[in-house]
Amino acid sequence: MSEKEETTAAPVVESVHCRLCDGGTMRRALIKPYNLNVGIVLIVAGLLCLATGVLAFFGLLAFLFGIYFVWAKKDVWLCDKCGAIVERI
Numbered sequence: 001m002s003e004k005e006e007t008t009a010a011p012v013v014e015s016v017h018c019r020l021c022d023g024g025t026m027r028r029a030l031i032k033p034y035n036l037n038v039g040i041v042l043i044v045a046g047l048l049c050l051a052t053g054v055l056a057f058f059g060l061l062a063f064l065f066g067i068y069f070v071w072a073k074k075d076v077w078l079c080d081k082c083g084a085i086v087e088r089i
């Protein structure tokens, strides 16, 4: 009977204990800090302005902001147990 080998080279996973529910483990997660719908509305509005030539400059700004809103992600700690989100500093 051979002894069950333990994997000593555990993967380096950053984790911290949750302070809110006492027992949960927080893991790194990427969340979207902005409302996706707002970004889409901005993109559509921006494209409309650009397409019609009316307020083209505003349209371009709205479009760029929309892209940013949709693509932006935030690196946070997320608790597996209670779902608490803590910003990473």
Ligand SMILES: [Zn+2]
Pocket (backbone or CB within 6 Å): 018, 019, 020, 021, 022, 024, 025, 079, 080, 081, 082, 083, 084
């Ligand atoms: Zn928690």
